[in-house]
Amino acid sequence: MAAPNIVNVTSIFGKTVGSTLNTSTTTNILGCPSNKVLKINTIFVSNIDGSNDATVTCFFFDNSASSNRSIATTVNVPADSTLVLLDKNTSIYLEESDQIRAGASSNSDLTMVISYEEIDDA
Numbered sequence: 018m019a020a021p022n023i024v025n026v027t028s029i030f031g032k033t034v035g036s037t038l039n040t041s042t043t044t045n046i047l048g049c050p051s052n053k054v055l056k057i058n059t060i061f062v063s064n065i066d067g068s069n070d071a072t073v074t075c076f077f078f079d080n081s082a083s084s085n086r087s088i089a090t091t092v093n094v095p096a097d098s099t100l101v102l103l104d105k106n107t108s109i110y111l112e113e114s115d116q117i118r119a120g121a122s123s124n125s126d127l128t129m130v131i132s133y134e135e136i137d138d139a
Contacts, residue, residue, distance in 0.1 A: 021054050021138035030135045038062075038127040042074045042120030043085075047131050049111040056134040057109050057117065060102040063128050064094040071126040073119065075102055080114035088117075094127060 036046050049055045062073045072093050076085035094100045103109065111117070121127040 021052060021136060023054060023136055023138070025138045026136055027139055028135075028137045031132070032135055033130060033132045035128060035130045036119075037125055038073065038119055038121035038129055039124045040120055040122065042076070043118050044120055045078075045116045046119050046129055047111070047117040047133065049113050049115045050135075051113050052137065052139060053113060054136040055111040055115075056136060057103060057111065057131060058105045058134065059130075059132040060088070060117070061099055061130045062094055062102060062119075063099040063130075064096055064126055065128055066096050066123070066126040068096050069123070069126065070095050072122040073100070073102070073127055073129075074121075075117065075119040075129075077109060077111075078116040078118050080116070081112070085118065091122070 072091040075088040
């Protein structure tokens with residue numbers, strides 16, 4: 018199916034998803050369902066480890082090209098801090114079957130929160 022026409026939108030739902038990152042950088046954090054478009058507004062990464070830094074790697078997976086496109090590659094997140102990878106000024110769109118994938122240098126030290134809008138023209 019093609020992406021919905023965002024000029025003729027029938028619904029926009031604000032949503033948020035969160036995940037604890039592991040060391041696999043191909044972990045699907047958010048995927049776009051059929052017949053929808055997702056507008057990614059923000060991606061935050063927080064280091065919940067009180068003493069150790071960790072790095073984050075985050076990709077936009079373009080399903081139509083079957084390839085990852087880097088949003089952040091081994092970016093350091095200091096202990097007890099938060100990093101903004103993407104904000105509303107630099108939002109991106111996911112078409113159906115596209116994904117946000119991410120991983121960390123250490124299991125369970127980083128958490129990711131993604132705020133987005135689910136857009137539908139049905």
